[in-house]
Amino acid sequence: MKEEISVGIVGCGYWGPNLVRNFKSLANCKVRAVCDASEARLQHMKTLYHDVKGVTDFNHLLNGVGVDAVAIATPVKDHYPIAKASLLAGKHTLIEKPMASSSAECEELIELARSQGLVLMVGHTFLYSEPVRMVREIVHRGDIGDIRYINSQRLNLGLFQKDINVAWDLAPHDISIILHILGELPEQVNCQGNASITEGIEDVTNMSLRFKNQRFATIQSSWLEPRKVRQMTIVGTRRMIVYDDLEPREKIRIYDVRVERPPHYDTFAEFHYSYHYGDSYIPHVKQEEPLKAQCQHFLDCIRTGQRPLSSGDHGLELVRILEASSKSLASAGTPVNLSDLEANRPVANLDRGLGVKPGERNIA
Numbered sequence: 373m374k375e376e377i378s379v380g381i382v383g384c385g386y387w388g389p390n391l392v393r394n395f396k397s398l399a400n401c402k403v404r405a406v407c408d409a410s411e412a413r414l415q416h417m418k419t420l421y422h423d424v425k426g427v428t429d430f431n432h433l434l435n436g437v438g439v440d441a442v443a444i445a446t447p448v449k450d451h452y453p454i455a456k457a458s459l460l461a462g463k464h465t466l467i468e469k470p471m472a473s474s475s476a477e478c479e480e481l482i483e484l485a486r487s488q489g490l491v492l493m494v495g496h497t498f499l500y501s502e503p504v505r506m507v508r509e510i511v512h513r514g515d516i517g518d519i520r521y522i523n524s525q526r527l528n529l530g531l532f533q534k535d536i537n538v539a540w541d542l543a544p545h546d547i548s549i550i551l552h553i554l555g556e557l558p559e560q561v562n563c564q565g566n567a568s569i570t571e572g573i574e575d576v577t578n579m580s581l582r583f584k585n586q587r588f589a590t591i592q593s594s595w596l597e598p599r600k601v602r603q604m605t606i607v608g609t610r611r612m613i614v615y616d617d618l619e620p621r622e623k624i625r626i627y628d629v630r631v632e633r634p635p636h637y638d639t640f641a642e643f644h645y646s647y648h649y650g651d652s653y654i655p656h657v658k659q660e661e662p663l664k665a666q667c668q669h670f671l672d673c674i675r676t677g678q679r680p681l682s683s684g685d686h687g688l689e690l691v692r693i694l695e696a697s698s699k700s701l702a703s704a705g706t707p708v709n710l711s712d713l714e715a716n717r718p719v720a721n722l723d724r725g726l727g728v729k730p731g732e733r734n735i736a
């Protein structure tokens with residue numbers, strides 16, 4: 373692989389320009405072209421970056437401008453056809469979350485990338501964020517004891533999507549973080565919600581993931597809240613962590629608090645929970661843009677051939693959980709066992725990032 377990698381970005385709406393800005397900031401990377409179906413968006417990109425070519429047809433971007441790699445930030449329904457064309461054209465491909473509209477589409481893309489020997493990566497951006505890396509490290513060191521549950525909230529007003537509900541839009545962030553921290557897949561998913569603004573598209577959902585050993589996670593997603601909230605609480609048997617992504621500096625707080633049951637008691641009068649109140653601690657978290665680390669990791673994987681921390685297989689696992697959530701939503705929150713889903717075959721040898729930092733090799 374030559375030293376400089378040429379990248380093309382498809383989709384320049386809300387998120388695509390962030391990809392362009394970050395790829396442009398990286399050494400030995402050239403953003404050769406951007407593509408958007410809207411001339412107005414291309415015009416906007418032209419005012420920001422005079423040196424980047426703009427095209428309306430992604431086939432032109434794939435075959436006419438000489439890119440090595442493609443990043444896709446279109447609405448989710450377009451991920452599969454664009455990614456398929458990109459892989460067929462021999463381009464390493466980064467797809468924004470969620471990977472595609474169905475697990476069948478994800479499986480096809482994974483197979484295609486494998487047969488072509490190309491990097492296929494999914495934009496699970498928070499796996500590249502310093503606070504998430506730190507939370508995972510704290511949990512895996514055993515500092516908080518065994519995890520009892522994780523509670524995550526991602527709420528604000530808008531941005532309403534037309535092709536996916538709020539769970540498919542926002543929960544991929546929480547799910548990817550939770551799988552990364554726990555290092556395992558849930559056994560059961562249930563989800564309830566309401567579509568109050570656009571018929572048939574839920575704008576508020578409550579999802580619950582059940583793991584082995586009675587561990588569970590709840591994920592609240594909403595486009596209807598007056599305040600923006602990005603908060604995750606990890607409750608352990610010894611300590612608890614609150615991760616607030618909106619805090620400018622103090623994103624992680626570790627609370628040395630717990631509740632304990634008395635080991636012995638004979639009568640109810642003797643029964644008292646014991647509460648432990650210790651200090652709270654705010655570790656220093658480096659300020660780095662997660663998307664920049666994600667873009668760098670994509671280029672590193674292209675150069676070294678390593679499997680991405682958020683590979684196509686990770687994207688597939690996440691889409692299977694979203695499919696289970698949709699199935700549960702359609703039956704008023706009935707729990708869905710992931711093993712009962714027809715398409716749910718275990719992903720072979722999948723390292724969920726345990727012990728791997730961006731840039732490290734995670735396959736033998």
Ligand SMILES: NC(=O)c1ccc[n+]([C@@H]2O[C@H](COP(=O)([O-])OP(=O)(O)OC[C@H]3O[C@@H](n4cnc5c(N)ncnc54)[C@H](O)[C@@H]3O)[C@@H](O)[C@H]2O)c1
Binds near residue numbers: 444
């Ligand atoms: N990783 C993150 O933190 C993060 C954050 C926000 C959005 N996203 C993801 O990024 C993707 C895009 O989201 P968005 O909010 O920017 O959407 P958007 O609707 O604002 O922008 C999508 C753009 O794609 C263009 N487009 C649509 N179909 C096209 C096609 N066939 N060819 C070329 N251009 C086409 C549209 O004209 C539009 O400008 C979604 O998958 C979303 O989930 C990721």
